[in-house]
Amino acid sequence: MSEGPDEPNPEDGKILSPEELDISDDDHVEQIDEGRYVVSPDVRTDSTTPSRPAPDPTPEPEPTPEPEPTLDDATVHEWLAETMDEGNSRYGFDVTAKFDGTVSQQRMVSNDIITVFESLMLWYARQVDGSTPVEEVLGILLSESNVPVxxxxxxxxxxxxxxxxxxxxxxxxxxxxxxxxxxxxx
Known part of the structure:
Protein backbone atom coordinates (compact mmCIF):
# COMPACT_ATOMS: atom_id res chain seq x y z
CA MET A 1 0.00 0.00 0.00
CA SER A 2 1.30 3.38 -0.85
CA GLU A 3 1.18 6.31 1.43
CA GLY A 4 -1.46 8.79 0.57
CA PRO A 5 -1.47 12.50 1.23
CA ASP A 6 -3.72 12.10 4.32
CA GLU A 7 -1.65 9.39 6.03
CA PRO A 8 1.05 10.42 8.56
CA ASN A 9 4.64 10.01 7.53
CA PRO A 10 6.77 8.31 10.24
CA GLU A 11 9.54 10.77 9.45
CA ASP A 12 7.32 13.78 10.32
CA GLY A 13 8.09 13.42 14.08
CA LYS A 14 5.23 11.25 15.23
CA ILE A 15 7.48 8.29 15.90
CA LEU A 16 10.82 8.91 17.68
CA SER A 17 14.02 7.23 16.75
CA PRO A 18 16.40 5.78 19.42
CA GLU A 19 18.69 8.77 18.94
CA GLU A 20 15.79 11.10 19.57
CA LEU A 21 14.96 9.22 22.78
CA ASP A 22 18.45 9.82 24.20
CA ILE A 23 17.89 12.79 26.50
CA SER A 24 21.30 12.77 28.16
CA ASP A 25 22.60 15.50 25.82
CA ASP A 26 19.67 17.87 26.41
CA ASP A 27 20.45 21.13 28.28
CA HIS A 28 17.29 20.71 30.42
CA VAL A 29 18.24 17.23 31.66
CA GLU A 30 20.69 16.13 34.32
CA GLN A 31 21.48 12.49 35.02
CA ILE A 32 21.40 11.69 38.75
CA ASP A 33 21.93 7.94 38.58
CA GLU A 34 22.07 5.13 36.04
CA GLY A 35 18.84 5.42 34.08
CA ARG A 36 17.56 8.24 36.35
CA TYR A 37 17.30 11.84 35.21
CA VAL A 38 16.01 15.19 36.42
CA VAL A 39 14.19 17.13 33.71
CA SER A 40 13.62 20.86 34.11
CA PRO A 41 11.14 22.54 31.77
CA ASP A 42 12.63 26.02 32.21
CA VAL A 43 16.15 25.89 33.57
CA ARG A 44 19.11 24.65 31.66
CA THR A 45 21.30 22.35 33.68
CA ASP A 46 25.05 22.28 33.54
CA SER A 47 25.90 18.65 32.84
CA THR A 48 29.49 19.27 33.86
CA THR A 49 28.41 20.21 37.40
CA PRO A 50 27.95 17.20 39.67
CA SER A 51 24.47 16.83 40.98
CA ARG A 52 23.89 18.29 44.41
CA PRO A 53 21.31 17.04 46.83
CA ALA A 54 18.43 19.36 47.46
CA PRO A 55 18.99 21.54 50.49
CA ASP A 56 17.33 20.39 53.68
CA PRO A 57 14.13 22.22 54.34
CA THR A 58 14.37 24.83 57.04
CA PRO A 59 13.67 23.02 60.28
CA GLU A 60 10.66 24.22 62.18
CA PRO A 61 11.65 25.84 65.45
CA GLU A 62 10.83 23.63 68.38
CA PRO A 63 8.33 25.16 70.77
CA THR A 64 9.77 26.48 73.98
CA PRO A 65 8.77 24.08 76.73
CA GLU A 66 6.53 25.48 79.45
CA PRO A 67 8.51 26.12 82.60
CA GLU A 68 7.82 23.77 85.48
CA PRO A 69 5.54 25.48 87.98
CA THR A 70 7.27 26.57 91.14
CA LEU A 71 5.81 24.90 94.18
CA ASP A 72 6.21 27.38 97.00
CA ASP A 73 3.99 29.00 99.63
CA ALA A 74 2.89 31.80 97.30
CA THR A 75 1.93 29.39 94.49
CA VAL A 76 -0.01 27.12 96.85
CA HIS A 77 -1.85 30.06 98.44
CA GLU A 78 -2.67 31.46 94.99
CA TRP A 79 -4.01 28.07 93.85
CA LEU A 80 -6.10 27.69 97.01
CA ALA A 81 -7.54 31.19 96.58
CA GLU A 82 -8.39 30.50 92.93
CA THR A 83 -10.11 27.19 93.67
CA MET A 84 -12.06 28.71 96.55
CA ASP A 85 -13.07 31.66 94.34
CA GLU A 86 -14.16 29.38 91.47
CA GLY A 87 -16.59 27.46 93.68
CA ASN A 88 -20.22 28.46 93.89
CA SER A 89 -20.43 28.48 97.69
CA ARG A 90 -20.70 31.77 99.54
CA TYR A 91 -18.51 30.73 102.50
CA GLY A 92 -15.58 28.43 103.01
CA PHE A 93 -12.16 27.79 104.45
CA ASP A 94 -9.11 25.72 103.66
CA VAL A 95 -6.79 25.30 106.63
CA THR A 96 -3.52 23.52 107.19
CA ALA A 97 -2.47 23.49 110.85
CA LYS A 98 0.16 21.86 113.01
CA PHE A 99 -0.77 20.43 116.41
CA ASP A 100 2.05 18.96 118.54
CA GLY A 101 4.05 17.99 115.46
CA THR A 102 1.13 16.56 113.50
CA VAL A 103 -0.06 18.40 110.41
CA SER A 104 -3.77 18.33 109.68
CA GLN A 105 -5.83 19.86 106.89
CA GLN A 106 -9.48 20.72 106.58
CA ARG A 107 -11.57 22.31 103.83
CA MET A 108 -15.22 23.26 104.02
CA VAL A 109 -17.51 25.20 101.71
CA SER A 110 -21.18 25.96 102.14
CA ASN A 111 -23.79 28.63 101.59
CA ASP A 112 -24.57 28.50 105.32
CA ILE A 113 -22.17 30.68 107.32
CA ILE A 114 -23.01 28.94 110.62
CA THR A 115 -22.23 25.50 109.15
CA VAL A 116 -18.83 26.70 107.92
CA PHE A 117 -17.93 28.36 111.23
CA GLU A 118 -19.13 25.40 113.27
CA SER A 119 -17.16 22.99 111.11
CA LEU A 120 -13.99 25.03 111.54
CA MET A 121 -14.38 25.34 115.32
CA LEU A 122 -15.20 21.65 115.84
CA TRP A 123 -12.30 20.54 113.64
CA TYR A 124 -9.90 22.83 115.46
CA ALA A 125 -11.07 21.70 118.92
CA ARG A 126 -10.66 18.03 117.93
CA GLN A 127 -7.11 18.69 116.77
CA VAL A 128 -6.12 20.52 119.97
CA ASP A 129 -7.06 17.70 122.34
CA GLY A 130 -8.63 14.43 121.28
CA SER A 131 -9.28 13.27 124.85
CA THR A 132 -11.23 16.32 126.09
CA PRO A 133 -14.80 16.87 124.91
CA VAL A 134 -15.01 19.37 122.06
CA GLU A 135 -17.41 21.64 123.97
CA GLU A 136 -14.96 21.90 126.85
CA VAL A 137 -12.00 22.59 124.57
CA LEU A 138 -13.93 25.39 122.86
CA GLY A 139 -14.97 26.83 126.25
CA ILE A 140 -11.38 26.79 127.50
CA LEU A 141 -10.09 28.37 124.30
CA LEU A 142 -12.68 31.15 124.44
CA SER A 143 -12.33 31.83 128.17
CA GLU A 144 -8.52 31.85 128.01
CA SER A 145 -8.29 34.04 124.95
CA ASN A 146 -7.93 37.80 125.15
CA VAL A 147 -10.98 38.21 122.96
CA PRO A 148 -14.08 39.27 124.87
CA VAL A 149 -17.12 37.32 123.76
Whole structure:
Protein backbone atom coordinates (compact mmCIF):
# COMPACT_ATOMS: atom_id res chain seq x y z
CA MET A 1 0.00 0.00 0.00
CA SER A 2 1.30 3.38 -0.85
CA GLU A 3 1.18 6.31 1.43
CA GLY A 4 -1.46 8.79 0.57
CA PRO A 5 -1.47 12.50 1.23
CA ASP A 6 -3.72 12.10 4.32
CA GLU A 7 -1.65 9.39 6.03
CA PRO A 8 1.05 10.42 8.56
CA ASN A 9 4.64 10.01 7.53
CA PRO A 10 6.77 8.31 10.24
CA GLU A 11 9.54 10.77 9.45
CA ASP A 12 7.32 13.78 10.32
CA GLY A 13 8.09 13.42 14.08
CA LYS A 14 5.23 11.25 15.23
CA ILE A 15 7.48 8.29 15.90
CA LEU A 16 10.82 8.91 17.68
CA SER A 17 14.02 7.23 16.75
CA PRO A 18 16.40 5.78 19.42
CA GLU A 19 18.69 8.77 18.94
CA GLU A 20 15.79 11.10 19.57
CA LEU A 21 14.96 9.22 22.78
CA ASP A 22 18.45 9.82 24.20
CA ILE A 23 17.89 12.79 26.50
CA SER A 24 21.30 12.77 28.16
CA ASP A 25 22.60 15.50 25.82
CA ASP A 26 19.67 17.87 26.41
CA ASP A 27 20.45 21.13 28.28
CA HIS A 28 17.29 20.71 30.42
CA VAL A 29 18.24 17.23 31.66
CA GLU A 30 20.69 16.13 34.32
CA GLN A 31 21.48 12.49 35.02
CA ILE A 32 21.40 11.69 38.75
CA ASP A 33 21.93 7.94 38.58
CA GLU A 34 22.07 5.13 36.04
CA GLY A 35 18.84 5.42 34.08
CA ARG A 36 17.56 8.24 36.35
CA TYR A 37 17.30 11.84 35.21
CA VAL A 38 16.01 15.19 36.42
CA VAL A 39 14.19 17.13 33.71
CA SER A 40 13.62 20.86 34.11
CA PRO A 41 11.14 22.54 31.77
CA ASP A 42 12.63 26.02 32.21
CA VAL A 43 16.15 25.89 33.57
CA ARG A 44 19.11 24.65 31.66
CA THR A 45 21.30 22.35 33.68
CA ASP A 46 25.05 22.28 33.54
CA SER A 47 25.90 18.65 32.84
CA THR A 48 29.49 19.27 33.86
CA THR A 49 28.41 20.21 37.40
CA PRO A 50 27.95 17.20 39.67
CA SER A 51 24.47 16.83 40.98
CA ARG A 52 23.89 18.29 44.41
CA PRO A 53 21.31 17.04 46.83
CA ALA A 54 18.43 19.36 47.46
CA PRO A 55 18.99 21.54 50.49
CA ASP A 56 17.33 20.39 53.68
CA PRO A 57 14.13 22.22 54.34
CA THR A 58 14.37 24.83 57.04
CA PRO A 59 13.67 23.02 60.28
CA GLU A 60 10.66 24.22 62.18
CA PRO A 61 11.65 25.84 65.45
CA GLU A 62 10.83 23.63 68.38
CA PRO A 63 8.33 25.16 70.77
CA THR A 64 9.77 26.48 73.98
CA PRO A 65 8.77 24.08 76.73
CA GLU A 66 6.53 25.48 79.45
CA PRO A 67 8.51 26.12 82.60
CA GLU A 68 7.82 23.77 85.48
CA PRO A 69 5.54 25.48 87.98
CA THR A 70 7.27 26.57 91.14
CA LEU A 71 5.81 24.90 94.18
CA ASP A 72 6.21 27.38 97.00
CA ASP A 73 3.99 29.00 99.63
CA ALA A 74 2.89 31.80 97.30
CA THR A 75 1.93 29.39 94.49
CA VAL A 76 -0.01 27.12 96.85
CA HIS A 77 -1.85 30.06 98.44
CA GLU A 78 -2.67 31.46 94.99
CA TRP A 79 -4.01 28.07 93.85
CA LEU A 80 -6.10 27.69 97.01
CA ALA A 81 -7.54 31.19 96.58
CA GLU A 82 -8.39 30.50 92.93
CA THR A 83 -10.11 27.19 93.67
CA MET A 84 -12.06 28.71 96.55
CA ASP A 85 -13.07 31.66 94.34
CA GLU A 86 -14.16 29.38 91.47
CA GLY A 87 -16.59 27.46 93.68
CA ASN A 88 -20.22 28.46 93.89
CA SER A 89 -20.43 28.48 97.69
CA ARG A 90 -20.70 31.77 99.54
CA TYR A 91 -18.51 30.73 102.50
CA GLY A 92 -15.58 28.43 103.01
CA PHE A 93 -12.16 27.79 104.45
CA ASP A 94 -9.11 25.72 103.66
CA VAL A 95 -6.79 25.30 106.63
CA THR A 96 -3.52 23.52 107.19
CA ALA A 97 -2.47 23.49 110.85
CA LYS A 98 0.16 21.86 113.01
CA PHE A 99 -0.77 20.43 116.41
CA ASP A 100 2.05 18.96 118.54
CA GLY A 101 4.05 17.99 115.46
CA THR A 102 1.13 16.56 113.50
CA VAL A 103 -0.06 18.40 110.41
CA SER A 104 -3.77 18.33 109.68
CA GLN A 105 -5.83 19.86 106.89
CA GLN A 106 -9.48 20.72 106.58
CA ARG A 107 -11.57 22.31 103.83
CA MET A 108 -15.22 23.26 104.02
CA VAL A 109 -17.51 25.20 101.71
CA SER A 110 -21.18 25.96 102.14
CA ASN A 111 -23.79 28.63 101.59
CA ASP A 112 -24.57 28.50 105.32
CA ILE A 113 -22.17 30.68 107.32
CA ILE A 114 -23.01 28.94 110.62
CA THR A 115 -22.23 25.50 109.15
CA VAL A 116 -18.83 26.70 107.92
CA PHE A 117 -17.93 28.36 111.23
CA GLU A 118 -19.13 25.40 113.27
CA SER A 119 -17.16 22.99 111.11
CA LEU A 120 -13.99 25.03 111.54
CA MET A 121 -14.38 25.34 115.32
CA LEU A 122 -15.20 21.65 115.84
CA TRP A 123 -12.30 20.54 113.64
CA TYR A 124 -9.90 22.83 115.46
CA ALA A 125 -11.07 21.70 118.92
CA ARG A 126 -10.66 18.03 117.93
CA GLN A 127 -7.11 18.69 116.77
CA VAL A 128 -6.12 20.52 119.97
CA ASP A 129 -7.06 17.70 122.34
CA GLY A 130 -8.63 14.43 121.28
CA SER A 131 -9.28 13.27 124.85
CA THR A 132 -11.23 16.32 126.09
CA PRO A 133 -14.80 16.87 124.91
CA VAL A 134 -15.01 19.37 122.06
CA GLU A 135 -17.41 21.64 123.97
CA GLU A 136 -14.96 21.90 126.85
CA VAL A 137 -12.00 22.59 124.57
CA LEU A 138 -13.93 25.39 122.86
CA GLY A 139 -14.97 26.83 126.25
CA ILE A 140 -11.38 26.79 127.50
CA LEU A 141 -10.09 28.37 124.30
CA LEU A 142 -12.68 31.15 124.44
CA SER A 143 -12.33 31.83 128.17
CA GLU A 144 -8.52 31.85 128.01
CA SER A 145 -8.29 34.04 124.95
CA ASN A 146 -7.93 37.80 125.15
CA VAL A 147 -10.98 38.21 122.96
CA PRO A 148 -14.08 39.27 124.87
CA VAL A 149 -17.12 37.32 123.76
CA UNK A 150 -20.59 38.86 123.83
CA UNK A 151 -23.48 36.49 124.18
CA UNK A 152 -26.95 37.52 123.08
CA UNK A 153 -29.48 37.99 125.96
CA UNK A 154 -31.38 34.93 124.70
CA UNK A 155 -28.37 32.81 125.69
CA UNK A 156 -28.59 33.98 129.31
CA UNK A 157 -32.34 33.33 129.42
CA UNK A 158 -31.74 29.80 128.09
CA UNK A 159 -29.05 29.26 130.74
CA UNK A 160 -31.44 30.23 133.53
CA UNK A 161 -34.13 27.90 132.16
CA UNK A 162 -31.81 24.88 131.85
CA UNK A 163 -30.35 25.44 135.34
CA UNK A 164 -33.66 24.83 137.06
CA UNK A 165 -33.64 28.24 138.73
CA UNK A 166 -36.64 30.56 138.88
CA UNK A 167 -36.85 34.36 138.77
CA UNK A 168 -36.99 34.37 142.58
CA UNK A 169 -33.57 32.66 142.90
CA UNK A 170 -30.43 34.71 143.49
CA UNK A 171 -27.40 34.96 141.24
CA UNK A 172 -25.53 32.88 143.81
CA UNK A 173 -28.11 30.11 143.44
CA UNK A 174 -27.79 30.35 139.62
CA UNK A 175 -23.99 30.05 139.86
CA UNK A 176 -24.28 27.10 142.24
CA UNK A 177 -26.67 25.39 139.81
CA UNK A 178 -24.36 25.79 136.80
CA UNK A 179 -21.09 24.94 138.56
CA UNK A 180 -21.71 21.25 138.15
CA UNK A 181 -19.36 18.85 136.44
CA UNK A 182 -20.56 19.71 132.96
CA UNK A 183 -20.08 23.48 133.25
CA UNK A 184 -22.28 26.05 131.58
CA UNK A 185 -23.67 25.35 128.16
CA UNK A 186 -24.92 28.36 126.26
Missing amino acids: RYPPESLRELVKTSGCSPDDSIAELLAAVEGEDGVQL
